[in-house]
Amino acid sequence: MTRWLDEDELRAWLRLAGVMLKLSAALDSQLQRDSDLTHFDYLCLAMLSESDERRLAMSELAARTNASLSRLSHVISKLEGRGWVARTPSPRSRRVTLVDLTEEGWKVLVAAAPGHVETVRSLVFEGLSRDDVAALERVAGHIVDRIEGTP
């Protein structure tokens, strides 16, 4: 027997589903319009910029951006084509590919960041109390944990 969602859960679920569809669309469209970047492109550049030497192995970057290696590989090829990242073989192991953020890529990220952060602030955090932010972190963390615990 299926345990259906009760009334409260259903309302919460529909809103969460709305957030997933609309928020990611809104972020994509702002970044696309202002910086010719996908939200996922942005995430890649941002993760690289925050790592030591601004460089990461493909697998590590895939993990940090929650993406499949295949998706990442295609996107990195695109970004590489634009000169924003560069692939270099790892000296450590010949099957590892390292991705570097180039100076160009860094500039693109720096130029895109303010608009993106502004959008996130205005769509998500504006008008949210401290408690709301804490609850958001707690609940979102819970969901991510459950997903990662169920492969």
Place this chain on the structure above:
Amino acid sequence: MTRWLDEDELRAWLRLAGVMLKLSAALDSQLQRDSDLTHFDYLCLAMLSESDERRLAMSELAARTNASLSRLSHVISKLEGRGWVARTPSPRSRRVTLVDLTEEGWKVLVAAAPGHVETVRSLVFEGLSRDDVAALERVAGHIVDRIEGTP
């Protein structure tokens, strides 16, 4: 001057971004595996099934599924090809297209629902308190409202 996110906001934001990427991927993959349906396909069938006469105009369905008309049109063509929905011109206005859920489509939805609900329950609600559910609804509602208020 950009107002950056503070520490708490940043943590909450990274988790929320994780939810958007991972939860929708998880839902898609469960539905794809078990019922050969996209989460968006499922939403279309579900919205139709809950409406009067199991029929809606394209625009109305687009609004309820948070999709562009173009995206919807392509997907409805696919579902129509499988015999799960049918397009009929509206008697009210010749530019309106109505979409009906067919008997076949209804069966597909009924077959897919338990597994989908089970997945949602297990990834989202299992282990969440009443208060958490309320907070989720409140915060998610807040975000959706802000997006809809900023077109």
Place this chain on the structure above:
DNA sequence: CCTCACTAGTTGAAGTTTCAAGCGTTGAGG
């Protein structure tokens, strides 16, 4: 009545993501 801006929907191409298959590398066990 017209006109014209707007609405509803479709379409094809371009861009993105997934899927499945494949290639070379590594390392644990025999």
Place this chain on the structure above:
DNA sequence: CCTCAACGCTTGAAACTTCAACTAGTGAGG
């Protein structure tokens, strides 16, 4: 040493989404 399964990554095709352009119908204002 070998072997072979697992790892890290890439690739091409298929599936999906977006984008821009387009058809056609509607209705408010003149």
